[in-house]
Amino acid sequence: MKQTELVFIPSPGISHLAATVEIAKLLTQRDPRFSITIIMIKFPFGSNDSTITSNSDSIRFVTLPPVEVSPGATTPSLFITELLKAQIPLLRDAVHELTRSNSIRLGGFVIDMFCTSIIDVADEFGVPSYLFFTSSAAFLGFRFHLQFLHDYEDLNFNEFKDSDAELEVPSYANPVPGKVFPPVMVDKERGGAEMFLYHTRRFRRVKGIMVNSFVELESHAIQSFSGSKIPPVYPVGPVLNTQGGSVGVQQDASAVMSWLDDQPPSSVVFLCFGSMGGFGGDQIKEIAHGLERSGHRFLWSLRQPPPKGKIESPGNYANVEEVLPEGFLHRTAKIGKVIGWAPQVAILAHSAVGGFVSHCGWNSTLESIYYGVPVATWPMFAEQQINAFQMVKDLGLAVEIKMDYNKYSSYVVSAQEIEIGLKNLMNVDNEVRKKREEMKKISRKVMIEGGSSHFSLGQFIEDMIGQHSM
Numbered sequence: 001m002k003q004t005e006l007v008f009i010p011s012p013g014i015s016h017l018a019a020t021v022e023i024a025k026l027l028t029q030r031d032p033r034f035s036i037t038i039i040m041i042k043f044p045f046g047s048n049d050s051t052i053t054s055n056s057d058s059i060r061f062v063t064l065p066p067v068e069v070s071p072g073a074t075t076p077s078l079f080i081t082e083l084l085k086a087q088i089p090l091l092r093d094a095v096h097e098l099t100r101s102n103s104i105r106l107g108g109f110v111i112d113m114f115c116t117s118i119i120d121v122a123d124e125f126g127v128p129s130y131l132f133f134t135s136s137a138a139f140l141g142f143r144f145h146l147q148f149l150h151d152y153e154d155l156n157f158n159e160f161k162d163s164d165a166e167l168e169v170p171s172y173a174n175p176v177p178g179k180v181f182p183p184v185m186v187d188k189e190r191g192g193a194e195m196f197l198y199h200t201r202r203f204r205r206v207k208g209i210m211v212n213s214f215v216e217l218e219s220h221a222i223q224s225f226s227g228s229k230i231p232p233v234y235p236v237g238p239v240l241n242t243q244g245g246s247v248g249v250q251q252d253a254s255a256v257m258s259w260l261d262d263q264p265p266s267s268v269v270f271l272c273f274g275s276m277g278g279f280g281g282d283q284i285k286e287i288a289h290g291l292e293r294s295g296h297r298f299l300w301s302l303r304q305p306p307p308k309g310k311i312e313s314p315g316n317y318a319n320v321e322e323v324l325p326e327g328f329l330h331r332t333a334k335i336g337k338v339i340g341w342a343p344q345v346a347i348l349a350h351s352a353v354g355g356f357v358s359h360c361g362w363n364s365t366l367e368s369i370y371y372g373v374p375v376a377t378w379p380m381f382a383e384q385q386i387n388a389f390q391m392v393k394d395l396g397l398a399v400e401i402k403m404d405y406n407k408y409s410s411y412v413v414s415a416q417e418i419e420i421g422l423k424n425l426m427n428v429d430n431e432v433r434k435k436r437e438e439m440k441k442i443s444r445k446v447m448i449e450g451g452s453s454h455f456s457l458g459q460f461i462e463d464m465i466g467q468h469s470m
Contacts, residue, residue: 003035004107007095008132011080011112012041014275015363019134019212020112021059022239028058031461034107037062037098041087043312044069062098064090077184077382080114081195092121099125108207108464116202128207128467130460135362137213137235138221138390139383140203141171144230146185147200157193161186170228171221173394179404180385204230207467210460212237212362215452216442217369220394234460236453238366238443242345253343256299257350263297266354269422270373271300272342274359277380278305278314281323282412288328290418296426297335299353301342305407316340348373355425357401360387369397372440374432376400376425380407397435399424 006027010020017040024036040063067086069079099106109122110130122129133140146169149155159165160178169176184192203209213235215222225233260268271287273279279287284302291298302323303314317323320338329338344364347353348371356373358364359380365387368375375398377388385406391398401421402413424430446453 002103002105004033005098005104006034006036006107006110007098008036008038008110009041009084009091009112009115009118010038010132011114012043012083013080015361016112016114016134018241019239019363020110020132022241023110023132023210023212023236024059025056026236026239026457027461028056030457032058034058035104036060039064039091039094041084041091042066043083062094064094077114078191078195081117081199084115085117088117088121091118092124095121095125108467110210111206113199113203116199116205119202119205128464129205130464131203131206131209131231133209133211135212135383136221136365136387136390137211137218137225137233138171138394139362139386140209140211140233141221141224142169142176142386143196143200143203144228145169145171147197150197151201157181157185158188170224172390173220176386176389177404180389182383182386183381183406183408206231208232208234208460208463210234210236210457212239212366214238214443214446215456216446217395217439232463234456236457236460238370238447238453240345240363240366240370242349242370253346256337256339256343257346259337260299260347260350260352263352265351266428268297268299268352269294269355269357269426270342270347270353271298271357272344272347272359272364273301273303273378273380274361274364274384275313277359277407278303280305284323285325286412286415287418288325289415290422291336292328292332293415293419294422294426295335296355296422298332298337299342299347300336300338301340301344302338303340355422357422357425360384360391360398362387365391366443369436369439370443372436374399374425374430374436376421378402378413379405395435397432397439399430399432 008020008024010016024038028034028036035058038061040061044066064087069082069086106125106127108128108130110132111118113133119129160181163178165178166175185196209231211233214237215235222235302320304317305314306312345367348367353373356368357376357378360377361384377392377398378401379385379388385404388403392400392403401418445451448454
């Protein structure tokens with residue numbers, strides 16, 4: 001019997017790529033009739049996706065050659081959109097090569113939220129497209145609702161720029177303030193709003209949407225889709241890579257894990273701001289003062305942002321002492337450790353970690369839930385502000401340092417705000433901690449037989465088979 005080949009096209013960001021590999025593994029493990037090719041599109045600058053592997057005979061990787069991208073793309077999401085459009089001819093050739101084999105039958109494309117231009121390529125091959133949405137169900141609903149209001153009721157996104165004005169959105173339990181809207185949405189001058197609308201309109205063309213979430217976490221959002229005119233939504237998460245990185249990365253992590261082994265249970269605050277998160281000197285000093293004043297043990301992943309105007313991954317500081325307050329490392333030597341890159345999953349899984357200051361990227365949010373670690377919110381860009389809002393206001397699963405911080409603004413979060421946030425985070429009696437413990441248990445049950453996400457993935461497979469009869 002011929003296998004049915006699915007072509008997955010993730011965005012090049014490590015969080016998108018890692019989740020895509022994991023959902024591909026789940027699909028092939030669940031149904032041996034599937035084989036999967038993951039088309040790897042790399043950033044033109046160095047990135048940390050070389051450790052991605054599947055350890056599965058049913059999954060292969062095809063890496064497309066790098067292409068030049070217009071220098072006019074000035075935000076990561078605009079840059080990714082342009083990069084993917086530029087790769088279409090190469091991607092088309094790669095799929096043609098794949099279909100030359102008589103042993104496979106092309107079943108469909110599974111695309112990422114930034115890859116909607118590739119729906120046209122799937123149409124050329126006469127196969128359906130599906131979306132794997134690597135953010136929350138609530139944000140998916142937000143996108144559909146805002147696109148509808150813009151296209152049919154003349155809503156102007158700019159009314160919400162830096163605004164306390166609120167909007168009722170069906171997928172959120174509370175009205176959403178404009179100040180937590182994704183910054184790209186109110187970036188009309190540089191085309192961010194049009195890009196947001198372009199992709200969301202095209203979401204409506206897919207045959208189904210897998211979302212990396214689960215019913216018990218986002219029941220309000222998922223129920224809000226009932227009866228709406230959008231493609232079927234399948235909550236299949238939490239889709240996580242809990243194994244960590246490659247051998248080399250594990251060796252880099254050994255000193256960090258050894259330090260954590262020496263700390264008391266649930267005593268350490270872990271600060272990490274994602275694969276694109278870095279701060280300038282003024283903000284670094286405020287974080288250092290806030291940490292020192294709080295008195296809590298800490299592990300701080302401190303990254304250097306790229307030069308202004310350049311879109312590339314943060315790096316490690318050559319000498320962190322130059323950017324930290326004088327004497328900080330000496331004064332905190334017994335309770336703190338400052339590192340560069342962090343093995344985040346291994347750290348969150350460690351019993352010494354009692355709190356997580358996070359940028360609220362959706363992968364990190366799910367990892368913190370899976371390991372039961374309470375979060376203090378400090379979003380940076382993309383949809384992280386609205387994720388923070390949902391965690392704090394809708395779900396009661398996080399405390400706030402900031403919900404509306406934006407890495408492109410000049411605002412500096414004060415040491416006092418940080419200190420207060422850290423004390424709230426590490427309060428052993430807080431309601432957030434109790435809710436996290438409960439959600440941790442649920443998040444581990446939903447993926448096994450009888451769980452809601454296990455059932456939902458099975459439903460997706462059945463519906464896909466119905467679309468493209470085997």
